[in-house]
Amino acid sequence: MVVLYDDRPEALTGLKLAALSLRATSPGLDIRAMVPGASDRFRTWATAHGITVMDAPDSLRATGWDVKPTVLMHLLDEGADPVLWFDTDIIATRDIRPLLDPHPGEVLIAAEEYYWGYHQCSPVRTTTLGLEVGRVLPRSINSGVLRVSAVHRPLLEAWAAVLATPEYAAAQDAPIPRRPIAYLGDQEVLGGLLGSSGYSGVPLVQLRRGVDIAQCFGPSGFTVKERWAARRRLPALVHAMGRKPWSRPERGTGGLRRRLGSEWEQLHLDLTPFVSAARPHVADLDEPADWVEPATGVGRLFAHVGSPALREVPLALLDTAQRGVRRALRIRQVPA
Structure with a gap:
Protein backbone atom coordinates (compact mmCIF):
# COMPACT_ATOMS: atom_id res chain seq x y z
CA MET A 1 0.00 0.00 0.00
CA ARG A 208 20.39 7.12 -3.68
CA ARG A 209 20.14 10.80 -4.42
CA GLY A 210 20.72 11.60 -8.06
CA VAL A 211 20.36 7.93 -9.03
CA ASP A 212 17.06 6.72 -7.56
CA ILE A 213 15.65 10.12 -6.59
CA ALA A 214 16.37 13.65 -7.80
CA GLN A 215 16.25 15.91 -4.76
CA CYS A 216 15.40 19.19 -6.47
CA PHE A 217 15.97 21.70 -3.66
CA GLY A 218 16.91 24.81 -5.58
CA PRO A 219 18.90 24.51 -8.81
CA SER A 220 21.85 22.69 -7.21
CA GLY A 221 19.96 20.30 -4.93
CA PHE A 222 20.05 18.00 -7.96
CA THR A 223 23.77 18.52 -8.54
CA VAL A 224 25.53 19.12 -11.84
CA LYS A 225 27.28 15.76 -11.53
CA GLU A 226 23.98 14.00 -10.83
CA ARG A 227 22.33 15.81 -13.73
CA TRP A 228 25.02 14.72 -16.16
CA ALA A 229 24.64 11.10 -15.05
CA ALA A 230 20.85 11.43 -15.56
CA ARG A 231 21.08 13.19 -18.92
CA ARG A 232 19.50 10.28 -20.80
CA ARG A 233 16.91 9.30 -18.18
CA LEU A 234 15.70 10.99 -15.03
CA PRO A 235 15.79 9.08 -11.75
CA ALA A 236 12.71 7.02 -10.92
CA LEU A 237 11.58 9.70 -8.47
CA VAL A 238 11.71 13.48 -8.79
CA HIS A 239 11.20 15.46 -5.58
CA ALA A 240 10.18 19.14 -5.72
CA MET A 241 11.66 20.28 -2.42
CA GLY A 242 11.08 23.89 -1.43
CA ARG A 243 8.64 26.02 -3.42
CA LYS A 244 6.35 24.10 -5.76
CA PRO A 245 5.95 24.92 -9.47
CA TRP A 246 2.18 25.39 -9.10
CA SER A 247 2.71 27.94 -6.29
CA ARG A 248 4.99 30.52 -7.85
CA PRO A 249 6.13 33.70 -6.06
CA GLU A 250 4.63 37.05 -6.96
CA ARG A 251 6.64 38.95 -9.54
CA GLY A 252 7.55 42.63 -9.62
CA THR A 253 6.83 43.43 -5.96
CA GLY A 254 9.07 44.57 -3.13
CA GLY A 255 12.60 45.93 -3.23
CA LEU A 256 15.32 45.08 -5.72
CA ARG A 257 16.65 42.14 -3.73
CA ARG A 258 13.19 40.63 -3.41
CA ARG A 259 12.44 41.11 -7.09
CA LEU A 260 15.73 39.50 -8.11
CA GLY A 261 15.06 36.59 -5.78
CA SER A 262 11.61 36.16 -7.25
CA GLU A 263 12.97 36.10 -10.81
CA TRP A 264 15.62 33.55 -9.82
CA GLU A 265 12.96 31.34 -8.30
CA GLN A 266 10.70 31.77 -11.34
CA LEU A 267 13.54 30.62 -13.57
CA HIS A 268 14.24 27.62 -11.34
CA LEU A 269 10.57 26.64 -11.44
CA ASP A 270 10.56 27.03 -15.23
CA LEU A 271 13.44 24.59 -15.64
CA THR A 272 13.19 22.13 -12.76
CA PRO A 273 13.00 18.50 -13.95
CA PHE A 274 9.85 18.15 -11.86
CA VAL A 275 7.88 20.09 -14.48
CA SER A 276 9.05 17.76 -17.24
CA ALA A 277 8.09 14.76 -15.11
CA ALA A 278 4.68 16.29 -14.38
CA ARG A 279 3.79 17.25 -17.94
CA PRO A 280 2.40 13.81 -19.01
CA HIS A 281 -0.11 13.92 -16.14
CA VAL A 282 -1.46 17.48 -16.05
CA ALA A 283 -4.31 16.75 -18.46
CA ASP A 284 -5.85 14.51 -15.78
CA LEU A 285 -5.60 17.05 -12.94
CA ASP A 286 -9.06 18.53 -13.56
CA GLU A 287 -7.66 21.99 -12.82
CA PRO A 288 -5.65 24.70 -14.64
CA ALA A 289 -2.00 23.79 -15.15
CA ASP A 290 -0.46 26.78 -16.90
CA TRP A 291 2.47 26.50 -14.48
CA VAL A 292 4.01 23.83 -16.72
CA GLU A 293 4.76 26.54 -19.29
CA PRO A 294 7.84 28.74 -18.73
CA ALA A 295 7.06 32.15 -17.24
CA THR A 296 10.37 33.80 -18.14
CA GLY A 297 12.11 34.49 -21.44
CA VAL A 298 15.23 32.64 -20.35
CA GLY A 299 13.07 29.74 -19.25
CA ARG A 300 11.43 29.57 -22.67
CA LEU A 301 14.86 29.57 -24.31
CA PHE A 302 16.36 26.80 -22.18
CA ALA A 303 13.17 24.74 -22.32
CA HIS A 304 14.29 23.65 -25.79
CA VAL A 305 17.29 21.75 -24.37
CA GLY A 306 16.52 18.11 -25.03
CA SER A 307 17.43 16.60 -21.67
CA PRO A 308 15.22 17.62 -18.71
CA ALA A 309 18.17 17.00 -16.39
CA LEU A 310 20.43 19.44 -18.26
CA ARG A 311 18.12 22.41 -18.84
CA GLU A 312 18.91 23.92 -15.47
CA VAL A 313 22.68 23.30 -15.48
CA PRO A 314 23.65 27.02 -15.85
CA LEU A 315 21.55 27.86 -12.78
CA ALA A 316 22.90 24.82 -10.95
CA LEU A 317 26.48 25.98 -11.58
CA LEU A 318 25.72 29.45 -10.20
CA ASP A 319 23.85 28.01 -7.24
CA THR A 320 26.69 25.59 -6.52
CA ALA A 321 29.16 28.48 -6.48
CA GLN A 322 27.15 30.59 -4.05
CA ARG A 323 26.39 27.66 -1.75
CA GLY A 324 30.04 26.65 -1.79
CA VAL A 325 31.15 30.16 -0.85
CA ARG A 326 28.59 30.36 1.96
CA ARG A 327 29.69 27.00 3.29
CA ALA A 328 33.39 27.93 3.09
CA LEU A 329 32.73 31.20 4.92
CA ARG A 330 30.49 29.39 7.40
CA ILE A 331 27.62 31.75 6.74
CA ARG A 332 24.97 30.21 8.92
CA GLN A 333 21.72 29.35 7.19
CA VAL A 334 20.85 26.21 9.15
CA PRO A 335 21.15 24.97 12.73
CA ALA A 336 24.60 24.28 14.12
Whole structure:
Protein backbone atom coordinates (compact mmCIF):
# COMPACT_ATOMS: atom_id res chain seq x y z
CA MET A 1 0.00 0.00 0.00
CA VAL A 2 1.12 3.54 -0.82
CA VAL A 3 -0.28 6.40 1.27
CA LEU A 4 -0.44 10.03 0.18
CA TYR A 5 -1.39 12.48 2.92
CA ASP A 6 -1.97 16.21 2.92
CA ASP A 7 -4.08 18.55 4.99
CA ARG A 8 -3.30 21.69 2.95
CA PRO A 9 -5.77 22.55 0.17
CA GLU A 10 -3.01 24.25 -1.84
CA ALA A 11 -1.02 20.99 -1.86
CA LEU A 12 -3.69 18.85 -3.53
CA THR A 13 -2.19 19.55 -6.96
CA GLY A 14 0.95 17.73 -5.85
CA LEU A 15 -1.00 14.89 -4.29
CA LYS A 16 -2.93 14.35 -7.51
CA LEU A 17 0.27 14.41 -9.59
CA ALA A 18 1.92 11.90 -7.28
CA ALA A 19 -1.10 9.59 -7.50
CA LEU A 20 -1.38 9.90 -11.28
CA SER A 21 2.32 9.18 -11.77
CA LEU A 22 2.20 6.10 -9.53
CA ARG A 23 -0.90 4.80 -11.27
CA ALA A 24 0.74 5.27 -14.68
CA THR A 25 4.17 3.85 -13.87
CA SER A 26 3.38 1.19 -11.25
CA PRO A 27 0.04 -0.33 -12.31
CA GLY A 28 -1.63 -2.45 -9.70
CA LEU A 29 -0.35 -0.51 -6.68
CA ASP A 30 -2.89 0.07 -3.92
CA ILE A 31 -2.83 3.89 -3.73
CA ARG A 32 -4.58 5.56 -0.79
CA ALA A 33 -5.12 9.29 -0.26
CA MET A 34 -5.73 10.58 3.25
CA VAL A 35 -7.06 14.13 3.00
CA PRO A 36 -8.79 15.52 6.12
CA GLY A 37 -11.92 17.37 5.07
CA ALA A 38 -11.66 16.19 1.47
CA SER A 39 -14.20 17.87 -0.78
CA ASP A 40 -16.76 15.98 -2.82
CA ARG A 41 -15.00 17.20 -5.95
CA PHE A 42 -11.71 15.67 -4.84
CA ARG A 43 -13.40 12.41 -3.87
CA THR A 44 -15.06 12.23 -7.28
CA TRP A 45 -11.72 12.87 -8.99
CA ALA A 46 -9.99 10.20 -6.90
CA THR A 47 -12.65 7.59 -7.63
CA ALA A 48 -12.41 8.31 -11.35
CA HIS A 49 -8.67 7.62 -11.24
CA GLY A 50 -8.70 4.53 -9.06
CA ILE A 51 -7.47 6.24 -5.88
CA THR A 52 -9.04 5.26 -2.56
CA VAL A 53 -9.76 8.20 -0.24
CA MET A 54 -9.36 7.38 3.45
CA ASP A 55 -10.54 9.24 6.53
CA ALA A 56 -7.90 10.43 8.97
CA PRO A 57 -7.66 8.34 12.16
CA ASP A 58 -9.14 9.72 15.39
CA SER A 59 -5.66 9.47 16.94
CA LEU A 60 -4.30 12.06 14.52
CA ARG A 61 -3.42 15.24 16.40
CA ALA A 62 -0.42 16.51 14.46
CA THR A 63 -0.49 18.32 11.14
CA GLY A 64 1.82 18.64 8.16
CA TRP A 65 4.88 16.43 8.05
CA ASP A 66 4.54 15.46 11.71
CA VAL A 67 1.66 13.08 10.99
CA LYS A 68 3.89 10.48 9.36
CA PRO A 69 4.42 8.04 12.25
CA THR A 70 0.78 8.25 13.36
CA VAL A 71 -0.58 7.65 9.86
CA LEU A 72 1.82 4.77 9.26
CA MET A 73 0.95 3.09 12.57
CA HIS A 74 -2.77 3.47 11.83
CA LEU A 75 -2.39 1.73 8.47
CA LEU A 76 -0.29 -1.04 10.00
CA ASP A 77 -3.01 -1.52 12.63
CA GLU A 78 -5.54 -1.78 9.79
CA GLY A 79 -3.58 -4.71 8.36
CA ALA A 80 -1.47 -3.08 5.67
CA ASP A 81 2.08 -4.43 5.73
CA PRO A 82 4.32 -3.00 4.41
CA VAL A 83 3.23 0.61 3.95
CA LEU A 84 4.97 3.18 1.77
CA TRP A 85 4.70 6.85 2.67
CA PHE A 86 5.02 9.00 -0.45
CA ASP A 87 5.33 12.78 -0.13
CA THR A 88 2.89 14.80 -2.21
CA ASP A 89 5.65 16.72 -3.99
CA ILE A 90 7.24 13.64 -5.58
CA ILE A 91 6.57 12.26 -9.05
CA ALA A 92 7.41 8.76 -10.24
CA THR A 93 8.90 8.57 -13.73
CA ARG A 94 8.93 4.76 -13.86
CA ASP A 95 7.94 1.71 -11.80
CA ILE A 96 9.11 2.15 -8.21
CA ARG A 97 8.78 -1.50 -7.21
CA PRO A 98 12.30 -2.49 -8.36
CA LEU A 99 13.61 -0.01 -5.79
CA LEU A 100 11.60 -1.58 -2.99
CA ASP A 101 10.77 -5.22 -3.63
CA PRO A 102 14.33 -6.67 -3.48
CA HIS A 103 14.49 -5.69 0.21
CA PRO A 104 12.65 -7.83 2.80
CA GLY A 105 10.03 -6.27 5.04
CA GLU A 106 12.30 -5.86 8.04
CA VAL A 107 14.39 -3.38 6.04
CA LEU A 108 13.30 0.21 6.54
CA ILE A 109 13.60 2.17 3.30
CA ALA A 110 14.06 5.94 3.21
CA ALA A 111 15.93 8.31 0.89
CA GLU A 112 19.19 10.18 1.09
CA GLU A 113 18.96 13.89 1.83
CA TYR A 114 19.98 16.32 -0.89
CA TYR A 115 23.70 17.01 -1.41
CA TRP A 116 23.78 20.30 0.50
CA GLY A 117 22.04 18.83 3.52
CA TYR A 118 23.80 19.84 6.69
CA HIS A 119 25.74 17.68 9.12
CA GLN A 120 25.98 14.65 6.84
CA CYS A 121 27.78 11.64 8.33
CA SER A 122 27.45 13.07 11.83
CA PRO A 123 25.95 11.77 15.10
CA VAL A 124 24.71 15.24 16.04
CA ARG A 125 21.02 14.41 15.51
CA THR A 126 21.32 11.52 17.95
CA THR A 127 23.31 13.38 20.58
CA THR A 128 20.99 16.39 20.40
CA LEU A 129 18.14 14.05 21.32
CA GLY A 130 20.17 13.00 24.36
CA LEU A 131 20.59 9.43 23.08
CA GLU A 132 23.60 7.14 23.00
CA VAL A 133 25.15 6.84 19.55
CA GLY A 134 24.90 3.36 18.06
CA ARG A 135 25.89 4.15 14.47
CA VAL A 136 26.60 7.11 12.22
CA LEU A 137 24.54 7.20 9.04
CA PRO A 138 26.63 7.96 5.94
CA ARG A 139 23.85 10.18 4.57
CA SER A 140 21.16 12.13 6.38
CA ILE A 141 17.63 10.74 6.20
CA ASN A 142 15.06 12.19 3.83
CA SER A 143 11.64 10.82 4.77
CA GLY A 144 9.85 11.88 1.60
CA VAL A 145 9.74 8.19 0.70
CA LEU A 146 9.51 5.84 3.66
CA ARG A 147 8.65 2.14 3.67
CA VAL A 148 7.87 0.51 6.99
CA SER A 149 6.41 -2.76 8.18
CA ALA A 150 4.97 -4.07 11.44
CA VAL A 151 8.42 -4.84 12.87
CA HIS A 152 9.15 -1.11 12.84
CA ARG A 153 6.31 -0.20 15.19
CA PRO A 154 8.58 0.44 18.22
CA LEU A 155 10.58 2.89 16.12
CA LEU A 156 7.40 4.59 14.88
CA GLU A 157 6.11 4.89 18.46
CA ALA A 158 9.38 6.47 19.59
CA TRP A 159 9.29 8.84 16.62
CA ALA A 160 5.72 9.92 17.34
CA ALA A 161 6.57 10.40 21.03
CA VAL A 162 9.40 12.84 20.26
CA LEU A 163 7.23 14.76 17.78
CA ALA A 164 4.65 15.19 20.55
CA THR A 165 7.07 16.69 23.10
CA PRO A 166 6.92 20.35 24.17
CA GLU A 167 10.58 20.70 23.15
CA TYR A 168 9.83 19.72 19.57
CA ALA A 169 6.73 21.92 19.43
CA ALA A 170 8.71 24.90 20.74
CA ALA A 171 11.40 24.32 18.12
CA GLN A 172 8.82 24.38 15.34
CA ASP A 173 7.73 27.85 16.48
CA ALA A 174 11.29 29.17 16.11
CA PRO A 175 12.93 30.34 12.86
CA ILE A 176 14.74 27.49 11.12
CA PRO A 177 18.30 28.74 11.85
CA ARG A 178 17.50 28.79 15.58
CA ARG A 179 16.14 25.27 15.84
CA PRO A 180 18.31 22.51 17.36
CA ILE A 181 19.36 20.24 14.51
CA ALA A 182 17.48 17.21 15.86
CA TYR A 183 14.27 19.26 16.04
CA LEU A 184 14.56 20.90 12.65
CA GLY A 185 11.77 18.66 11.32
CA ASP A 186 10.30 15.18 11.50
CA GLN A 187 13.01 13.52 9.42
CA GLU A 188 15.79 14.87 11.66
CA VAL A 189 14.13 13.15 14.62
CA LEU A 190 13.87 9.90 12.67
CA GLY A 191 17.53 10.13 11.68
CA GLY A 192 18.53 10.76 15.28
CA LEU A 193 16.59 7.71 16.47
CA LEU A 194 18.03 5.46 13.74
CA GLY A 195 21.53 6.51 14.80
CA SER A 196 20.90 5.70 18.46
CA SER A 197 21.94 2.49 20.19
CA GLY A 198 18.28 1.61 20.71
CA TYR A 199 17.56 1.45 16.97
CA SER A 200 20.96 0.95 15.38
CA GLY A 201 19.98 -2.65 14.66
CA VAL A 202 17.14 -1.63 12.35
CA PRO A 203 18.23 -2.58 8.81
CA LEU A 204 18.20 0.53 6.65
CA VAL A 205 18.38 1.14 2.90
CA GLN A 206 18.43 4.67 1.52
CA LEU A 207 17.41 5.45 -2.04
CA ARG A 208 20.39 7.12 -3.68
CA ARG A 209 20.14 10.80 -4.42
CA GLY A 210 20.72 11.60 -8.06
CA VAL A 211 20.36 7.93 -9.03
CA ASP A 212 17.06 6.72 -7.56
CA ILE A 213 15.65 10.12 -6.59
CA ALA A 214 16.37 13.65 -7.80
CA GLN A 215 16.25 15.91 -4.76
CA CYS A 216 15.40 19.19 -6.47
CA PHE A 217 15.97 21.70 -3.66
CA GLY A 218 16.91 24.81 -5.58
CA PRO A 219 18.90 24.51 -8.81
CA SER A 220 21.85 22.69 -7.21
CA GLY A 221 19.96 20.30 -4.93
CA PHE A 222 20.05 18.00 -7.96
CA THR A 223 23.77 18.52 -8.54
CA VAL A 224 25.53 19.12 -11.84
CA LYS A 225 27.28 15.76 -11.53
CA GLU A 226 23.98 14.00 -10.83
CA ARG A 227 22.33 15.81 -13.73
CA TRP A 228 25.02 14.72 -16.16
CA ALA A 229 24.64 11.10 -15.05
CA ALA A 230 20.85 11.43 -15.56
CA ARG A 231 21.08 13.19 -18.92
CA ARG A 232 19.50 10.28 -20.80
CA ARG A 233 16.91 9.30 -18.18
CA LEU A 234 15.70 10.99 -15.03
CA PRO A 235 15.79 9.08 -11.75
CA ALA A 236 12.71 7.02 -10.92
CA LEU A 237 11.58 9.70 -8.47
CA VAL A 238 11.71 13.48 -8.79
CA HIS A 239 11.20 15.46 -5.58
CA ALA A 240 10.18 19.14 -5.72
CA MET A 241 11.66 20.28 -2.42
CA GLY A 242 11.08 23.89 -1.43
CA ARG A 243 8.64 26.02 -3.42
CA LYS A 244 6.35 24.10 -5.76
CA PRO A 245 5.95 24.92 -9.47
CA TRP A 246 2.18 25.39 -9.10
CA SER A 247 2.71 27.94 -6.29
CA ARG A 248 4.99 30.52 -7.85
CA PRO A 249 6.13 33.70 -6.06
CA GLU A 250 4.63 37.05 -6.96
CA ARG A 251 6.64 38.95 -9.54
CA GLY A 252 7.55 42.63 -9.62
CA THR A 253 6.83 43.43 -5.96
CA GLY A 254 9.07 44.57 -3.13
CA GLY A 255 12.60 45.93 -3.23
CA LEU A 256 15.32 45.08 -5.72
CA ARG A 257 16.65 42.14 -3.73
CA ARG A 258 13.19 40.63 -3.41
CA ARG A 259 12.44 41.11 -7.09
CA LEU A 260 15.73 39.50 -8.11
CA GLY A 261 15.06 36.59 -5.78
CA SER A 262 11.61 36.16 -7.25
CA GLU A 263 12.97 36.10 -10.81
CA TRP A 264 15.62 33.55 -9.82
CA GLU A 265 12.96 31.34 -8.30
CA GLN A 266 10.70 31.77 -11.34
CA LEU A 267 13.54 30.62 -13.57
CA HIS A 268 14.24 27.62 -11.34
CA LEU A 269 10.57 26.64 -11.44
CA ASP A 270 10.56 27.03 -15.23
CA LEU A 271 13.44 24.59 -15.64
CA THR A 272 13.19 22.13 -12.76
CA PRO A 273 13.00 18.50 -13.95
CA PHE A 274 9.85 18.15 -11.86
CA VAL A 275 7.88 20.09 -14.48
CA SER A 276 9.05 17.76 -17.24
CA ALA A 277 8.09 14.76 -15.11
CA ALA A 278 4.68 16.29 -14.38
CA ARG A 279 3.79 17.25 -17.94
CA PRO A 280 2.40 13.81 -19.01
CA HIS A 281 -0.11 13.92 -16.14
CA VAL A 282 -1.46 17.48 -16.05
CA ALA A 283 -4.31 16.75 -18.46
CA ASP A 284 -5.85 14.51 -15.78
CA LEU A 285 -5.60 17.05 -12.94
CA ASP A 286 -9.06 18.53 -13.56
CA GLU A 287 -7.66 21.99 -12.82
CA PRO A 288 -5.65 24.70 -14.64
CA ALA A 289 -2.00 23.79 -15.15
CA ASP A 290 -0.46 26.78 -16.90
CA TRP A 291 2.47 26.50 -14.48
CA VAL A 292 4.01 23.83 -16.72
CA GLU A 293 4.76 26.54 -19.29
CA PRO A 294 7.84 28.74 -18.73
CA ALA A 295 7.06 32.15 -17.24
CA THR A 296 10.37 33.80 -18.14
CA GLY A 297 12.11 34.49 -21.44
CA VAL A 298 15.23 32.64 -20.35
CA GLY A 299 13.07 29.74 -19.25
CA ARG A 300 11.43 29.57 -22.67
CA LEU A 301 14.86 29.57 -24.31
CA PHE A 302 16.36 26.80 -22.18
CA ALA A 303 13.17 24.74 -22.32
CA HIS A 304 14.29 23.65 -25.79
CA VAL A 305 17.29 21.75 -24.37
CA GLY A 306 16.52 18.11 -25.03
CA SER A 307 17.43 16.60 -21.67
CA PRO A 308 15.22 17.62 -18.71
CA ALA A 309 18.17 17.00 -16.39
CA LEU A 310 20.43 19.44 -18.26
CA ARG A 311 18.12 22.41 -18.84
CA GLU A 312 18.91 23.92 -15.47
CA VAL A 313 22.68 23.30 -15.48
CA PRO A 314 23.65 27.02 -15.85
CA LEU A 315 21.55 27.86 -12.78
CA ALA A 316 22.90 24.82 -10.95
CA LEU A 317 26.48 25.98 -11.58
CA LEU A 318 25.72 29.45 -10.20
CA ASP A 319 23.85 28.01 -7.24
CA THR A 320 26.69 25.59 -6.52
CA ALA A 321 29.16 28.48 -6.48
CA GLN A 322 27.15 30.59 -4.05
CA ARG A 323 26.39 27.66 -1.75
CA GLY A 324 30.04 26.65 -1.79
CA VAL A 325 31.15 30.16 -0.85
CA ARG A 326 28.59 30.36 1.96
CA ARG A 327 29.69 27.00 3.29
CA ALA A 328 33.39 27.93 3.09
CA LEU A 329 32.73 31.20 4.92
CA ARG A 330 30.49 29.39 7.40
CA ILE A 331 27.62 31.75 6.74
CA ARG A 332 24.97 30.21 8.92
CA GLN A 333 21.72 29.35 7.19
CA VAL A 334 20.85 26.21 9.15
CA PRO A 335 21.15 24.97 12.73
CA ALA A 336 24.60 24.28 14.12
